[in-house]
Amino acid sequence: xxxxxxxxxxxxxxxxxxxxxxxxxxxxxxxxxxxxxxxxxxxxxxxxxxxxxxxxxxxxxxxxxxxxxxxxxxxxxxxxxxxxxxxxxxxxxxxxxxxxxxxxxxxxxxxxxxxxxxxxxxxxxxxxxxxxxxxxxxxxxxxxxxxxxxxxxxxxxxxxxxxxxxxxxxxxxxxxxxxxxxxxxxxxxxxxxxxxxxxxxxxxxxxxxxxxxxxxxxxxxxxxxxxxxxxxxxxxxxxxxxxxxxxxxxxxxxxxxxxxxxxxxxxxxxxxxxxxxxxxxxxxxxxxxxxxxxxxxxxxxxxxxxxxxxxxxxxxxxxxxxxxxxxxxxxxxxxxxxxxxxxxxxxxxxxxxxxxxxxxxxxxxxxxxxxxxxxxxxxxxxxxxxxxxxxxxxxxxxxxxx
Numbered sequence: 001x002x003x004x005x006x007x008x009x010x011x012x013x014x015x016x017x018x019x020x021x022x023x024x025x026x027x028x029x030x031x032x033x034x035x036x037x038x039x040x041x042x043x044x045x046x047x048x049x050x051x052x053x054x055x056x057x058x059x060x061x062x063x064x065x066x067x068x069x070x071x072x073x074x075x076x077x078x079x080x081x082x083x084x085x086x087x088x089x090x091x092x093x094x095x096x097x098x099x100x101x102x103x104x105x106x107x108x109x110x111x112x113x114x115x116x117x118x119x120x121x122x123x124x125x126x127x128x129x130x131x132x133x134x135x136x137x138x139x140x141x142x143x144x145x146x147x148x149x150x151x152x153x154x155x156x157x158x159x160x161x162x163x164x165x166x167x168x169x170x171x172x173x174x175x176x177x178x179x180x181x182x183x184x185x186x187x188x189x190x191x192x193x194x195x196x197x198x199x200x201x202x203x204x205x206x207x208x209x210x211x212x213x214x215x216x217x218x219x220x221x222x223x224x225x226x227x228x229x230x231x232x233x234x235x236x237x238x239x240x241x242x243x244x245x246x247x248x249x250x251x252x253x254x255x256x257x258x259x260x261x262x263x264x265x266x267x268x269x270x271x272x273x274x275x276x277x278x279x280x281x282x283x284x285x286x287x288x289x290x291x292x293x294x295x296x297x298x299x300x301x302x303x304x305x306x307x308x309x310x311x312x313x314x315x316x317x318x319x320x321x322x323x324x325x326x327x328x329x330x331x332x333x334x335x336x337x338x339x340x341x342x343x344x345x346x347x348x349x350x351x352x353x354x355x356x357x358x359x360x361x362x363x364x365x366x367x368x369x370x371x372x373x374x375x376x377x378x379x380x381x382x383x384x385x386x387x388x389x390x391x392x393x394x395x396x397x398x399x400x401x402x
Contacts, residue, residue: 038196041111041164042362052111055364059110060400063089065101066110069398071367071382076400081143100144109162112142133157137194150194151201160213169194172214187212193224210234220288224263225305227285231255254278260290286323289341302328313339314346324363331358336393350391
């Protein structure tokens with residue numbers, strides 16, 4: 001049974017890491033093509049349930065129906081190609097959807113590479129249980145048919161990161177309860193690495209931590225790098241009122257810990273590369289590189305995780321960057337800028353109105369996705385990458401209505 005104190009700790013953790021979660025969304029944007037068959041994709045939200053950015057479009061999950069927005073054509077439609085299908089998702093009136101685009105009530109990290117669709121699902125027959133521990137990893141035809149189960153895990157509770165990179169799917173998770181539904185003192189943390197070519201699955205379990213979560217993963221040359229966030233003490237020591245009390249703000253922030261580790265996929269050896277105490281600053285991993293700021297968030301650094309070489313980025317960078325396969329992308333104070341990995345210069349690509357707040361979410365070989373904020377709302381945007389590189393910053397809006 002869950003007690004009230006434990007339920008409260010989940011709420012507290014959500015408040016404590018919300019900024020970190022948002023930063024991860026902005027930092028982990030990307031696109032890489034290992035071959036023509038596999039690209040790279042990043043989930044819009046931490047659990048992968050809302051949708052996925054990719055160079056093949058944006059994949060959205062609606063009542064279990066996977067829909068694709070294609071920037072090339074502007075068409076937004078279910079992936080199902082069945083004739084006369086109504087494409088109805090799960091509801092009380094439609095408990096067993098027949099649409100090929102229906103992949104389950106809880107589907108995440110869906111994306112198409114080549115002729116294959118990849119996704120993670122929790123079986124529908126477990127959706128009513130209080131403890132959802134089963135996750136299934138699938139490959140299917142791009143219209144949702146021909147589904148093949150790649151891996152079934154019956155001991156995974158919450159997803160925190162899912163990245164398609166260099167022909168692999170990297171997946172991080174944590175558990176707050178055991179199989180009996182009993183609260184754990186510390187979160188159980190783990191990762192799954194799936195080779196999309198060979199369909200080989202590597203399961204990695206790491207140390208338990210208070211409020212622990214895997215917040216970032218990247219794999220290069222046989223080495224997996226991952227970011228762990230945790231707290232030095234249990235958040236259960238604070239009541240809800242104590243947690244919200246401004247007098248405790250600094251003490252709670254000081255409890256935060258961020259670490260980056262490397263894991264040798266052939267030997268299983270783990271080595272810690274980076275540690276920061278307190279929940280200050282931003283951090284992100286992508287394609288063998290790490291981005292982070294100092295506590296003031298005024299100094300920005302990029303580190304090559306393989307050789308340890310570090311670069312300090314120019315001081316004029318003010319907003320959250322987007323890490324991609326080739327470098328770091330920024331839109332700051334009316335300038336679209338790009339820093340290529342391993343160089344010493346920040347290139348200005350073009351200009352846009354200074355009064356606009358635009359944050360890049362994903363950089364691919366063909367498309368760049370971004371969001372433009374304004375008072376009372378936001379616009380979802382995409383750019384042609386080739387035009388963007390030429391300084392032609394003329395975005396198109398996409399408006400998804402269901």
